[in-house]
Amino acid sequence: MSLEISNSFGFICKVLKKQCDCPQISQSAACSLVDLLKCLNAKEKLLLAKYFCQLPLNVGSFRVLRQLQHQRILTATEYICSIQDEEQLQLILIEFLQNEHDLLSNLFISAHYDSLNTIRLVNMLENALRNLFGALSANPKISNLNYVEALSKSLPADVLINVCLEMHLSILLELNEVADVSLAFQHFSTWINEGVDELTFVKCITEKLVGKHHQEALNYLFKLSTGTHFKHWKYYLILMQSIASSSNAETVSFIKKYLKSRVQHVASLGCQFSLLHLLLTARAAAATTMNIQQNLDNYAQWYKQNIGEMSYALGNEQFQIVLNILDDSVHYEQEINYLEIHAAIAISPGGKLVQAYKTKSKAHLSRLKAASKRAK
Numbered sequence: 001m002s003l004e005i006s007n008s009f010g011f012i013c014k015v016l017k018k019q020c021d022c023p024q025i026s027q028s029a030a031c032s033l034v035d036l037l038k039c040l041n042a043k044e045k046l047l048l049a050k051y052f053c054q055l056p057l058n059v060g061s062f063r064v065l066r067q068l069q070h071q072r073i074l075t076a077t078e079y080i081c082s083i084q085d086e087e088q089l090q091l092i093l094i095e096f097l098q099n100e101h102d103l104l105s106n107l108f109i110s111a112h113y114d115s116l117n118t119i120r121l122v123n124m125l126e127n128a129l130r131n132l133f134g135a136l137s138a139n140p141k142i143s144n145l146n147y148v149e150a151l152s153k154s155l156p157a158d159v160l161i162n163v164c165l166e167m168h169l170s171i172l173l174e175l176n177e178v179a180d181v182s183l184a185f186q187h188f189s190t191w192i193n194e195g196v197d198e199l200t201f202v203k204c205i206t207e208k209l210v211g212k213h214h215q216e217a218l219n220y221l222f223k224l225s226t227g228t229h230f231k232h233w234k235y236y237l238i239l240m241q242s243i244a245s246s247s248n249a250e251t252v253s254f255i256k257k258y259l260k261s262r263v264q265h266v267a268s269l270g271c272q273f274s275l276l277h278l279l280l281t282a283r284a285a286a287a288t289t290m291n292i293q294q295n296l297d298n299y300a301q302w303y304k305q306n307i308g309e310m311s312y313a314l315g316n317e318q319f320q321i322v323l324n325i326l327d328d329s330v331h332y333e334q335e336i337n338y339l340e341i342h343a344a345i346a347i348s349p350g351g352k353l354v355q356a357y358k359t360k361s362k363a364h365l366s367r368l369k370a371a372s373k374r375a376k
Contacts, residue, residue: 005043006039016064034070052079062100075106076096076104077107080121108163133201145208148205165209165220175232175234175235185333186335192238192284195237199238202238215250218243221236221240237281240281240284270325272325283299300345303342307326331364333364336365339364339368
């Protein structure tokens, strides 16, 4: 194979630059460039790739880059890694997210397989998503997130789950942080309503990206949210509600099994945080309809089966451990509707501990109702 530079190489460079400068070209012009690219030897391909990276970004640059990537001359990853200016880099990534989904897909694939550039690519993509989601949380209408569906169809399963999906979920969680889990109890209904009515981009992501991978997404969310110092409750709960609302039978069953296992976890470790995580997760998973009363009924049914009847699944010592933690956690409850459920549902088989918990719950409920009346 010849590695000499042909006389036509300079001409090819000129054609490439001209097409970068044009916002639109004819089909025949595009095919002509492809034919010229196919004539290049290995050395010429390398030189042309370097030449393209040195050209100023122009209206047709991404169209030409798609052609170069298709001909295996220069990938989006190689191009993006050649950019040193951070502001220009972010502008390019915005364009990838909005319009250049094939190029964006290459970045995610390389972030998984290209060990040399993994860290840099992950940082780039995370920053781009962080900027996009931050803007969407302020104005959900600025982007239709078309790239999400494109990635779900083009990425290999391992890249989609281990890089793309997990990155989207972790960046979403970062959008809001609270100092204490008590604020999650205080703002639960407000956050869920906001997720349904305003933050519609979250549902777009759970439907089009999470789609067929609910269990992988839930496992990742559970892993992050059960960390001792977890503070990203708002979007965790919104994501839980959105995924649970899919009404997918396997997903519903998976969540039920997880919540049941968490009751055992609380009983075994005697961990208050685990109980608080359990109650919040169960509420989000129960809020699957547009009917508030139905959602409360769903939660009441879960509470009856998993807390009211927990003595059938736990030993006496474990039963007492959970009851003591429930009693110590009453003050976290700030929403009357949920506390009414706790106060009303019987816990079998009764006894002094149960009665003490019920009395404490009803007293706190009375205080909340009195405070609500004063506020009106």
